[in-house]
Amino acid sequence: MKALVTGGAGFIGSHVADRLLERGYHVRVVDSLQPRVHPKGKPPWVRPEIEFIHGDVRDKEVMRRAMEGVEIISHQAAYQDYMPDFSTFISTNATSTALILELVVEMKLDLRKLTVASSQAVYGEGRYLSPVIGEFEATARPLAQLEAADWEMKCPKSGRSCENLLLEERMQNPNNAYALSKLFEEMTALRLGKLHGIPATALRYSITQGPRQSLYNNYSGVCRIFCLRLLHDEPPIIYEDGLQRRDYVHIDDVVEANMIALFDDRTNYEQYNVGSGRATTVCEFAQKLIEVMGKDIEPRIPGEFRVGDNRHSVSSIEKLKALGWAPRRSLEDIFRDYIAWIEGFGDLGEYFREADRLMREAGSVRAAKAGACSGASGEGKTQDATRS
Numbered sequence: 001m002k003a004l005v006t007g008g009a010g011f012i013g014s015h016v017a018d019r020l021l022e023r024g025y026h027v028r029v030v031d032s033l034q035p036r037v038h039p040k041g042k043p044p045w046v047r048p049e050i051e052f053i054h055g056d057v058r059d060k061e062v063m064r065r066a067m068e069g070v071e072i073i074s075h076q077a078a079y080q081d082y083m084p085d086f087s088t089f090i091s092t093n094a095t096s097t098a099l100i101l102e103l104v105v106e107m108k109l110d111l112r113k114l115t116v117a118s119s120q121a122v123y124g125e126g127r128y129l130s131p132v133i134g135e136f137e138a139t140a141r142p143l144a145q146l147e148a149a150d151w152e153m154k155c156p157k158s159g160r161s162c163e164n165l166l167l168e169e170r171m172q173n174p175n176n177a178y179a180l181s182k183l184f185e186e187m188t189a190l191r192l193g194k195l196h197g198i199p200a201t202a203l204r205y206s207i208t209q210g211p212r213q214s215l216y217n218n219y220s221g222v223c224r225i226f227c228l229r230l231l232h233d234e235p236p237i238i239y240e241d242g243l244q245r246r247d248y249v250h251i252d253d254v255v256e257a258n259m260i261a262l263f264d265d266r267t268n269y270e271q272y273n274v275g276s277g278r279a280t281t282v283c284e285f286a287q288k289l290i291e292v293m294g295k296d297i298e299p300r301i302p303g304e305f306r307v308g309d310n311r312h313s314v315s316s317i318e319k320l321k322a323l324g325w326a327p328r329r330s331l332e333d334i335f336r337d338y339i340a341w342i343e344g345f346g347d348l349g350e351y352f353r354e355a356d357r358l359m360r361e362a363g364s365v366r367a368a369k370a371g372a373c374s375g376a377s378g379e380g381k382t383q384d385a386t387r388s
Ligand SMILES: NC(=O)c1ccc[n+]([C@@H]2O[C@H](COP(=O)([O-])OP(=O)(O)OC[C@H]3O[C@@H](n4cnc5c(N)ncnc54)[C@H](O)[C@@H]3O)[C@@H](O)[C@H]2O)c1
Pocket: 006, 007, 008, 009, 010, 011, 012, 013, 030, 031, 032, 033, 034, 037, 038, 055, 056, 057, 058, 075, 076, 077, 078, 079, 080, 092, 117, 118, 119, 120, 204, 205, 206, 207, 208, 209, 213, 214, 217, 387, 388
């Protein structure tokens, strides 16, 4: 029984690889050890019994070797960052998926399942309910609105505030290169899979958190950023007003969803959200983390925002729950497991200084205009580094 996990040195891929080893699989991993994720090379959690191929998922010869004799493929490798090299998103995430299918056909592989890691990002700003025009697909909030520290989504016709809707699999509204690449990735897997009789499933993960998230890559998200700051007795810095609603799911729940996707034939040619089933504001997230870490620190809300951040992103998980899956870990479990992991690293100063530098260098953080943020004197409630 051979399984291939692409991106298997990364956060989610390495946990999926471990679970497949436990199930008795011979696990092969192909990973390019992307320098922004693994600046120190192959991470120590890649177990010695894994057959490791250091290579790129875009390279046909590497993939031909990696796919030899496998019966399942979990495609987790991806380019995910805030960088402007749009074509890298498409080639790494979407073209690689097409290459996998191309090789399944060419090699006449008897593949039992291909799963692809999609993302809540495919929903973009999602959908809202306006009292005037009903349900509508939201677009990015105008810069002038954000500069005026006016954060909620408005009805395009009346300008009135609207109700954010839970994200359901029927929707899609990608608004950046990463999100587009993820939508192409899942459609390629599901549509070409169906056409050629290659069972495929796409999982749209919400913000996944847990041990082994890259400590370097800025895309790794809010848990890392807030934890690192708090460990250095610095307040978490919250963007906008901290009332953005997010969906944080524990890595173990995501791994279990992957097992269902890989081994339950009812998932063939379908996509599923994998989330926590609850909305958490960034403020709540920061406050709970502070409590768990036992710190006497108030988060800061300096009135900054990140260009391109969505206002709210919370997924409906009913479709996957109907197959017997359910998220079982709480926010506290996320914090406990993550903190235990990063505390093993010793001095963490270098990690958070570097990540902050990279994000500011990319020019993605802006400030609302002076005076626009009532009460945002720098003290207050929250922020987020959205990630999905
Ligand atoms: N972590 C999340 O919150 C989240 C949310 C939504 C979707 N996802 C998706 O889940 C998957 C796993 O994400 P993660 O958080 O584990 O990321 P990660 O960065 O920890 O892991 C990705 C791995 O892919 C490897 N990789 C990158 N480009 C490659 C290439 N061209 N060839 C071979 N390997 C390459 C990297 O070296 C890394 O080890 C990705 O597809 C991501 O888009 C993650």
